[in-house]
Amino acid sequence: MSSSETTTAPASTTTKHDGTVRLDHVVHRYGRGSANVTAVGPVDLTVPVGEFLVLVGPSGCGKSTLLRLIAGFERPTHGAVRVSGAEPRPGTAAGVVFQTPRLFPWRTVGGNIDLALRYAGVDRAHRPERRARLLARVGLEGTEKRRTWEISGGQQQRVAIARALAAENPLLLLDEPFAALDALTRERLQEDVRRVAAQTGRTTVFVTHSADEAVFLGSRIVVLTKGPGTVALDLPIDLPRGDVDAEELRESREFAELRARVSHEVKAAAAHGHRPGEPTDASMQGIEERTSQS
Template sequence: MSSSEITGTAQIEEAQGVPAERAGSVRLDRVTHRYGRGGDAVTAVGPVDLTIPAGEFLVLVGASGCGKSTLLRLIAGFEEPTHGSVRVSGIAPRPGETAGVVFQTPRLFPWRTVRGNIDLALRYAGVGRAQWAERRAELLARVGLEGTEGRRVWEISGGQQQRVAIARALAAENPLLLLDEPFAALDALTRERLQEDVRRVTERTGRTSVFVTHSADEAVFLGSRIVVLTRSPGTVALDLPITLPRGDLDAEELRGSREFAELRAQVAHTVKAAAAA
């Protein structure tokens, strides 16, 4: 669908009293996804109804195998639901176009430098070559990697590699960022630092973010909203808005606050109960 067709559809919907979808908004209507066929089919997730407003930081949390990553792939357009519908900005998601995606491992090209990895993402995003240097510098500054352009992938740490992956995901100007347990393999200190960086970057860019994790602590620190999934097939066990005084406290103070501890305990309890049900 072209941009003019999207605009026309939005105008028709508004005329009919249906609000047009904002860029970056996500809507899942009665979504179910199965793997396999016939008697061997396994329902991984669903039915799930979920609306994510533009600009929200939603965290999906739950035990292994509950369907978190499946939902993320459906939103990204990498897979299609068996039943129901997924809409991003009012239309069906298109893989590689709808969202920037960060995986558990950086998935960088090891034969390229940091510069080469970022430039490739800019090229696929349709950015003109004349703008690459400026955009590259901006992206690397966002993730705290100034001065690393000429380094090879093996010359930077695991945390730095994941920062490059985040910068690459931000290269396209799409309004949706999807992150599938991107810090799972990192040490605790690096993980906390990158959590702070991701929260800061998404706040500055205003992008809608969907983040998958097993950690109740990570979910509460990052999310403006948390959705806990039941055991497979995953359905919504808890849909919890997070209101913490983020602007008034630094990261250490926030994690040490009573409100943070109470929310973390609530989420952790719900995850355990949902996994056992």
């Protein structure tokens, strides 16, 4: 399995994994020479244990870049990223759910889960029980023998979520996993993810364009400016996170007010982008030159 497809792996036995995330003055750049562009940063951010952080902002603001840095798929140009106190490694730092399910079509639903369990170090004898629990957690009981093309797009994303949960990593990363789904399926999966996060207590970082989705899911929302992405708003969300009626929550006055505020901030971030006092590409180039000379 390639690193881009691996969503789970055995946890380290020498490091205590608690799922905390820390970004210290993180800057990430792409390209070289005149084509060198700052995609994100500087960003300073700490995500404590059990928090559901939603990153929201306009296209090109660096949301997915930050998620890849946290997952260990890329390393920052400047600054440091730490997950559970250590530099993240692909496949071990977190369970990851992408925009598309990335399931293996030659395997059944259960076979996809079993592969993740094998990479998580679960012995063969215990896999059926673990597989059944994972499928039940995402509402897919009895589907283990079905082929991936025999289930809907929403069900495929549920399989992807179950696969990401297989290793029981304390950190879950989701990169716009519902963007391609219809509105009804999207709302149902939002409710599922919210419930799973509450049940497992995992630290979660979720990327979205949607203010509505951000407010429904997050216990905290960070709005990023347009590229290079920096923090425009860091907002705690004080909405019930236990056993609540999803429709009642979405129709509440508090939800509407928060959604309106986040939507306003996203539009403002898209319109104004870089804020006064933040380094531009030119100033970042100067920082790099001074660093290389020191």
